[in-house]
Amino acid sequence: MKEKFEEAARFLRSHDNYEILTHDYPDGDTLGSGYALCMALQQMGKNARVITTSVPKDFLFLQAGVAFQRFEAQTVVSVDVADEKLLGCNREKYEGKIDLCIDHHMTNKINAPLKLVDGHAAANCEILYKLFRYMDIKLTREIANNLYAGVSTDTGCFRYTNTTAETLRIGADIIEIGCDSAYINKIMFETKSRKRIALEREIYDTIEYCFNNRCAIIAVTLDTQKRVGATDGELEGLASIPRQIEGVEIGITMREKAEGEFKVSIRTNGGVNAAQICAKLGGGGHTAAAGCTVKGSLSEAKQVLKEAVAEYV
Amino acid sequence: MKEKFEEAARFLRSHDNYEILTHDYPDGDTLGSGYALCMALQQMGKNARVITTSVPKDFLFLQAGVAFQRFEAQTVVSVDVADEKLLGCNREKYEGKIDLCIDHHMTNKINAPLKLVDGHAAANCEILYKLFRYMDIKLTREIANNLYAGVSTDTGCFRYTNTTAETLRIGADIIEIGCDSAYINKIMFETKSRKRIALEREIYDTIEYCFNNRCAIIAVTLDTQKRVGATDGELEGLASIPRQIEGVEIGITMREKAEGEFKVSIRTNGGVNAAQICAKLGGGGHTAAAGCTVKGSLSEAKQVLKEAVAEYV
Numbered sequence: 210m211k212e213k214f215e216e217a218a219r220f221l222r223s224h225d226n227y228e229i230l231t232h233d234y235p236d237g238d239t240l241g242s243g244y245a246l247c248m249a250l251q252q253m254g255k256n257a258r259v260i261t262t263s264v265p266k267d268f269l270f271l272q273a274g275v276a277f278q279r280f281e282a283q284t285v286v287s288v289d290v291a292d293e294k295l296l297g298c299n300r301e302k303y304e305g306k307i308d309l310c311i312d313h314h315m316t317n318k319i320n321a322p323l324k325l326v327d328g329h330a331a332a333n334c335e336i337l338y339k340l341f342r343y344m345d346i347k348l349t350r351e352i353a354n355n356l357y358a359g360v361s362t363d364t365g366c367f368r369y370t371n372t373t374a375e376t377l378r379i380g381a382d383i384i385e386i387g388c389d390s391a392y393i394n395k396i397m398f399e400t401k402s403r404k405r406i407a408l409e410r411e412i413y414d415t416i417e418y419c420f421n422n423r424c425a426i427i428a429v430t431l432d433t434q435k436r437v438g439a440t441d442g443e444l445e446g447l448a449s450i451p452r453q454i455e456g457v458e459i460g461i462t463m464r465e466k467a468e469g470e471f472k473v474s475i476r477t478n479g480g481v482n483a484a485q486i487c488a489k490l491g492g493g494g495h496t497a498a499a500g501c502t503v504k505g506s507l508s509e510a511k512q513v514l515k516e517a518v519a520e521y522v
Numbered sequence: 523m524k525e526k527f528e529e530a531a532r533f534l535r536s537h538d539n540y541e542i543l544t545h546d547y548p549d550g551d552t553l554g555s556g557y558a559l560c561m562a563l564q565q566m567g568k569n570a571r572v573i574t575t576s577v578p579k580d581f582l583f584l585q586a587g588v589a590f591q592r593f594e595a596q597t598v599v600s601v602d603v604a605d606e607k608l609l610g611c612n613r614e615k616y617e618g619k620i621d622l623c624i625d626h627h628m629t630n631k632i633n634a635p636l637k638l639v640d641g642h643a644a645a646n647c648e649i650l651y652k653l654f655r656y657m658d659i660k661l662t663r664e665i666a667n668n669l670y671a672g673v674s675t676d677t678g679c680f681r682y683t684n685t686t687a688e689t690l691r692i693g694a695d696i697i698e699i700g701c702d703s704a705y706i707n708k709i710m711f712e713t714k715s716r717k718r719i720a721l722e723r724e725i726y727d728t729i730e731y732c733f734n735n736r737c738a739i740i741a742v743t744l745d746t747q748k749r750v751g752a753t754d755g756e757l758e759g760l761a762s763i764p765r766q767i768e769g770v771e772i773g774i775t776m777r778e779k780a781e782g783e784f785k786v787s788i789r790t791n792g793g794v795n796a797a798q799i800c801a802k803l804g805g806g807g808h809t810a811a812a813g814c815t816v817k818g819s820l821s822e823a824k825q826v827l828k829e830a831v832a833e834y835v
Contacts, residue, residue, distance in 0.1 A: 319658065401766050
């Protein structure tokens with residue numbers, strides 16, 4: 210990796226007028242990577258700005274410390290973007306124009322002249338932390354806040370299985386710099402909106418246990434979403450609810466996207482292969498987390514899912 | 523602290539036949555401290571056993587690696603016990619007999635000839651980790667599992683404000699030894715019993731917002747506990763529910779302990795002093811987390827609480 214860092218460092222030093230791209234539906238890791246890199250470049254005397262599709266209100270504080278600069282863009286860097294498809298409304302403008310791609314997805318598909326990709330990093334901000342150390346960037350409190358937001362987003366605050374000893378040591382270094390970890394943890398992990406509480410309450414009523422309680426299904430219909438007034442923010446992370454129920458090996462989350470069309474997330478514990486189940490229904494994913502789309506009424510879609518699951522329990 | 527470690531090390535080397543006491547309603551930190559110390563002593567060729575009041579089923583795995591030894595007890599060590607009152611059913615037998623007290627509570631009140639107390643440690647297992655390193659104890663996978671369980675219990679897996687850079691570095695070292703952090707995180711933080719889910723659903727129905735939504739109150743009556751079949755395990759950690767609602771500064775959790783008697787937990791965000799509110803009702807605690815007992819029917823008790831809160835919002 211040292212050579213890769215040297216290449217990236219040389220690139221960043223020898224170019225200017227940067228646009229930094231995040232992925233669509235931006236989370237703490239892509240935004241944290243973007244703003245941290247932007248501030249690092251500005252510290253180096255470069256012009257830089259972040260190009261994103263939106264900034265959720267909880268993440269607005271990450272922008273603190275970024276200077277607004279007017280300049281004509283010359284160099285494009287993507288951060289935490291595995292595929293140009295994920296650029297959302299910025300895709301058309303930037304497709305094929307990424308000069309440097311910094312990412313932590315094993316499956317990165319971006320075709321850029323220079324790539325700094327480490328699929329073993331728990332968060333993209335881990336890579337940036339190492340790059341900044343390599344380049345002797347001064348890690349200000351603002352940069353540290355962005356790196357912390359990225360690392361904690363992608364590890365569930367050091368809770369997910371991707372957390373390594375190195376992740377924790379990077380977290381320690383960032384906290385020592387003086388980042389606002391308490392504030393960030395509070396807004397990211399200890400706050401639920403009233404709508405989210407209302408949504409969870411409704412969802413609890415829909416839990417259906419089947420196959421001797423080894424499978425649990427929850428459903429969020431359009432009707433429920435409308436009644437609660439749930440936005441995308443409230444609908445995030447629901448897929449962890451059925452899997453975390455004691456004894457459940459297959460947790461299924463059905464979210465009605467359009468009348469009679471359900472986006473399905475399957476999360477598994479232990480041996481069951483979620484990707485295999487979803488592949489049968491035209492979807493795909495990873496062993497423990499996969500997805501697909503099923504059409505029909507709620508009860509029809511449920512029946513299709515149960516049949517698909519049947520041979521795996 | 524170095525002298526303190528040297529004193530404790532000398533004590534542990536020069537004595538034998540240990541009984542290690544945990545606090546009542548034992549959690550991951552007191553049990554993790556107990557079993558880790560027990561294994562360390564056995565590694566030193568000593569006899570040792572843990573004396574506790576119960577072991578929740580989720581923590582039974584912590585005992586793996588402890589040898590069962592028959593011996594007549596000579597030396598008593600307490601771990602994570604702030605006060606002899608907290609020994610539960612073991613209090614009568616061991617009161618006044620603790621030879622060495624290892625604890626991380628600032629407010630430790632135990633009167634023992636030797637004390638190793640560090641109120642700045644996020645978890646008691648942090649102190650034990652440092653003691654073991656100082657004493658050159660080999661940190662086996664089993665000892666590491668206990669230390670990890672302790673540290674992650676008391677920091678909410680590195681999420682609470684007591685988490686320091688040192689806590690994260692200790693976590694990194696323990697993970698590097700090869701502890702089962704993924705398994706421990708899963709059972710401690712990513713698993714809910716079906717009863718717990720049912721209880722949360724019932725609780726969501728009781729949320730009452732008052733004082734312009736700056737205060738939220740939840741209530742668990744005896745009737746609800748009975749209907750759901752909730753045990754102490756299911757009732758743990760409910761107090762975080764009202765405080766985590768967006769905009770809520772005072773989160774109140776009422777749990778009916780006996781007919782017409784409510785154990786009340788108050789958790790606050792920002793400036794409100796929970797201890798002051800509870801003190802007015804005969805209770806006490808810390809600035810952000812305090813408790814008291816209020817008598818009366820649910821609506822009477824609620825009224826008393828609202829009046830106590832009124833002057834603080």
